Amino acid sequence: MEFVITIVGSIVAKAVELTISPIKNHVKYLSNHQQYVETLKNGPERLKDAKDELQHSVDAAKRNGEEIKGDVDEWLSAVDKKIPELAKKVTELSLKAEEEAKAVADLIEHGKFERVSYRAAPQGIVVAPVKGYEEFESRTSILNGIMEVLKDDSVSIIGVHGMGGIGKTTLVKEIARKVKGKLFDSVVIATVTQAIDIEKIQNQIADFLGLKFEEQSMVGKAFRLRERLKEEKRVLVVLDDIWEKLDIEKVGIPLGDEHKGCKLLLTSRELNVLLNGMDAQKKFPIEVLNKKEAWDLFKKMTGDCVESCDLKPIAMKVAKKCAGLPIAIETVAVALRDKSLFEWKNALRELERPLSSNFTGITAAFSAIKWSFNYLKSEEVKRTFLLCSVIGHNGLVEDLVRYTLALGIFDGVYTMEEARNKVLTVVANLKASALLLDSYNDKFFDIHDVVSDAALTIALKDYRMLLLRDHDPKELSDKLKKKGWSMISLRCPQIIANLPKEMECSGLSFFHMAYDGVVKIPPNFFKRTEGLKVLDLFRMQFPSLPESIIHLADLRMLCLKGCAVDNITIFGELKNLEILDLAESGIKELPKEMAQLTQLRLLDLSSCSELKIIPPNVLSGLSKLEELYMGWSFVECEKGGVVENERKNASLDELNNLPCLSTLDVHILDVRMIPKHWFVEKLDRFRIFVGNNRTYDCCNNYESPKALNLTLYTNIDLDNGMKMLLIKTENLCLEELEGVKNVLVELNNWKDLPHLKRLHVKNCMHVQYITMNKIGVPRLCFITLENLP
Structure with missing residues (x-):
């Protein structure tokens, strides 16, 4: 352990x-x-x-x-x-x-400084080992050439170009891994994509630097990011998948005379974008693999079985159909590994079929991805994969969990935990099939842009799924008016700013719209979408939701993440709602009508900084609630807020009335408010912060489903509820332990922490050592002592 x-x-x-x-x-x-x-x-x-x-x-x-x-x-x-x-x-x-x-x-x-700075820096993202990189001669020569140019102080912008699926991203990530700590002190990577989102790019770079923005505006973030990058003597910024000119100044990347130690490594399908748009001083083209390299990669992915006399001729023809594209070779080879001869023959026949005219990428890539998609085991896995393509690059697995449950994609899945386990299993299988990629950590997944393009083409043609991007507004308006769509995702500002009065689409089950700005949704917009199960509106600003939402009698998931919305009393009409996500929204008060949502399984109120009032009996009325997220948000709950002999706010006692509660993320001001709350006994996943100062949360640095951050200003005996949490905890942060020298002995004689994996002690004046009896470390010294205790 x-x-x-x-x-x-x-x-x-x-x-x-x-x-x-x-x-x-x-x-x-x-x-x-x-x-x-x-x-x-x-x-x-x-x-x-x-x-x-x-x-x-x-x-x-x-x-x-x-x-x-x-x-x-x-x-x-x-x-x-x-x-x-x-x-x-x-x-x-x-x-x-x-x-x-x-x-x-x-x-x-x-040297007794009360503090050296204003807050502790969170941990940044490290450059992970590159999965799938092969040292082919054609690639090694390019890699070495780029490495030499990176040593040249006169060159600050370098470009890599080639068709989709050729291996640009894999190559630059391998370069990033090699130069980290050698040529450069720091390396940061951001994916740009076709629809440029500067704030998303800023956030990706900040994650690698361990930087947490306090600024809200894009301009403010650019200034902060620029100053942070200047702190690095030598830093490489990798911007992957650029489709058009990107304003580096708006992002906040200092180059040239502003910071001679900062270099930019770009990838794009278009050479002109690198030369004319981004002013790349050096460019490196990547071509398809030669015949030998392609066959070697194909053999490696399928195994030595392809060398057998009866299979090899067919295998070589299949490999040839992949046209030297690594993305095509990998998806097909993985799917055919250990398959029979008749399956190989059938694969070759299908790969030779005419292709869809809607696909904008490479023919061989689409053919391979389409075939790999058809080879997936079940319809539910296929639909989950298509949802991944809608979510896009570095998508949250948690979003996928919520979508699939609300849409009822998986048979026999009845709880949030069951849905999460199922989705994690499917995502792992899709990664093994080379249709999905690893991302920063297990909370995210990634998808190659060519795979995403192919998936969206399949979704449009065979599954009536429409993703609207930045194209001709009139053409997209016409598409939006069609009645047969099952899913719609709008990321096109021109369309969002001019929505039709009504959207007549009774078979629509999923509607997603993302727009960072003020949006006026027509009052009757959802009147004729009565079959809608998922409504996801992201980052929008509107005073209230359209009245037509009351017609969504079968709505199972409503997401208003990051929305500036005030009046939400209409929620009480959505009786079948199972998932409600209000994270990072501008709500100030939950309406008492929410107590009518008796089917609700998940309530997400994370980072709702303006939320001050949760009326009594609202939480306790959500009898089927399984997961409650209130981290970095509402902290008045345990006070009870008594005004004129009447309680104004909810209390922690209400959680005792939730028999299904298994996940809790909450900030509690005082540890003494936890006693007598037996709900903690049933928690399987929790992230609980106890204390009145949450400027830094060490629990966020680790991927643990059971994390406790505990601040104690006096040496008090801990109750049974607190002990129960401690027994379950895997990641424990202790802060402000007044007068405590021996942590586990003096704090109520803690002895058994059987699941503890990480212990983080912060701002503890007198702590010297910890005593543990049953986890294999009898006595572990915290500091440099003259002798061991």
Whole structure:
């Protein structure tokens, strides 16, 4: 079992004090010169340890673009000066040993900084090993050429171009992996795609840098990002899949004289975009694999079975149909691995069929992807894959979970947890089929742009699914008026700004619309879409929802994530609603009518900073609720908010009336509000933050389904409810433990934490060690002591 213990001191002085406090103690009590000298001998090493602790926090603050306090820099400089002086004094056994030892103690005392910066930087994303990269001669020569150009200080923008599916993304990611920590201190990667979203690009870069934006505007984020990138001496920015000119200034990437250590590596299908749009100084074309390389890759993906006498001729013809495109070779080869001869023959016949005229990419790629799609095991897996193409690059698995459950795609799936397990299984299988790709972590999936194009073409032709992008507005308006669509996704500002008065589409089950701005949805827009099961409106600004929503009697999922919406009393009419997502929205109060949503399984109120009121008995009325997300949001719940002898707000007690509750993400101000809440016994997934200051949450740095961030300002006995949470916890963060030296012994004699994987101790003034009895580590020292306890 993995077990990680981390000690963090944003109040670094306490770590410093604990590290070298023996010096002060000895200085106080030693009475002769020799003892002073012996004490002084340890001074340089201990001062260095103290400096290293402080420098760690300073570096973290700088990575997040924060200003370091002047006295912190002065202290670091003083230590740098003092260490060699002490070494010299010790070697001379100076008669001033007592004076020097006291000087060390004074220097340590001045190192007690209350804080070095304004907040701790979250962990950034690392460049993961590249899956699927092959060192073919045709690719290696290009890679080496790009590596040489990256060393040239006169070149700041480099372009890689080639047809879709040729391997551009794989190549530049391999380059990013090789240069990280060698040619460049940092490497960041962002996917641009056909529909340019500057804020999405900014957020991707920020994730790699461990930067969390406080700014709301695109301009503000650009300024912050620019300043943060300047903190890196040498940084490579990879912008993948550029379709048209991208304004680097608007994104916030400093180049040229502004930051000579910053270089830009671009990929595009179009050479002209790189030369005329992005001013690339060097360009590298990528061609299809030659015959030998293509066959070698095909054999590797299928196995040695293709070398058999009866299979090899057919296999070579199948490989040839893939036309040297890695994306085509991989999807077909994986699907045919360990298959019989008749299946190979059938595959060859289908790959030779005429193709759809709607596909804008390469013929061989579409043919291969279409065949691989048809080869998927079941209709539910196919529909899930098409949903992935609608969600697009670096999509959230959680969105897929909610969509599939609301649409009823999987038979025999009745709970959120069952849906999540099913979706994770399907996503893993789609990755194994080379139709989906890995992303940052298991919370996301990615999809190749060529695969996405092919999938959307299949969706349009065979599944009546329409994704509207930035094309001719009139053409798209005509398409939107057609009545036969089963799913519609609108990402076209021209259409969204001029919606028709009504959308007559009774068979429509899924409607998604994303637009970062003010939108006026006509009152009767949804009047004739009575079969709608999923309504997802993203980042829109409107005062209230259209009245026609009351006609959506069969609606199972409503998502208003990031929407500036105020009046939501109409929710009470949506009696069959199972999933309600209001995350990051501008709601101020939940309407009491929400208590009528007795079929609700999931309620997401994450990051609703303006939410102040949840009326009593609303939460307790949601008797089928399985998952409740309120992280970084409403914190008044446990107070109960009594006004004129009448409770104004919901309380934690209401969660005891939810027999199905299994997932909880919540911020609780006081640990003493948890006692007597037996609902914690049934939680399978939780992220609970306890304390009144949530400027930093160490639990967010790890992918654990059971995380607890606990702030205790006094040494109190913990109740049974809290102990139950601790027993289940995998990721535990302890903060502000006043007067506690031995964590598990002094805090109510905690002994058994059988599932604990990570322990993170922060801002704990006196903690010295932890005692554990049943997880294989009897006693684990937290700090540098003179001897083990």
